[in-house]
Amino acid sequence: MAVKLGMVMKLAVLALLLAAVSATARSVDLFDLLASNNPEAFQWVKQKTPNTTPCCDKCICTKSNPPQCTCKDVFYGTERCEGCNLCPCTRSYIPQCRCFDVRDYCLPKCKTTTTVSVEAAVAAEIASSN
Secondary structure (H helix, E strand, C coil), X not given: CHHHHHHHHXXXXXXXXXXXXXXXXXXXXXXXXXXXXXXHHHHHXXXXXXXXXXXXXXXXXXXXXXXXXXXXXXXXXXXXXXXXXXXXXXXXXXXXXXXXXXXXXXXXXXXXXXXXXXXXXXXXXXXXXX
């Protein structure tokens, strides 16, 4: 009886894991969701989001020849992912992304700070309007 109960528990855990993986496999672009629900907020976030020119404030390179450089910047929104081959993003309200591409050079420094929290800017805007 204990063997059958153990097998049932293993199958239940396996089914739960498969359901969780299949539920997270579909990615939703949160900017599109924001645009469809509240176009005014979407335009405000787009204005506060930095430009999409490839840039990096925190570039780290190896001492090999040629060097292998990666950018350690975390940016908000998916616009800067367009120039990346591998750019995972969180599933938060405003996605936080990071480009994992390896280059043999560092990108130029960003003209604007790309690590500014858009959530903090939205909260400040709401607080100032009240």
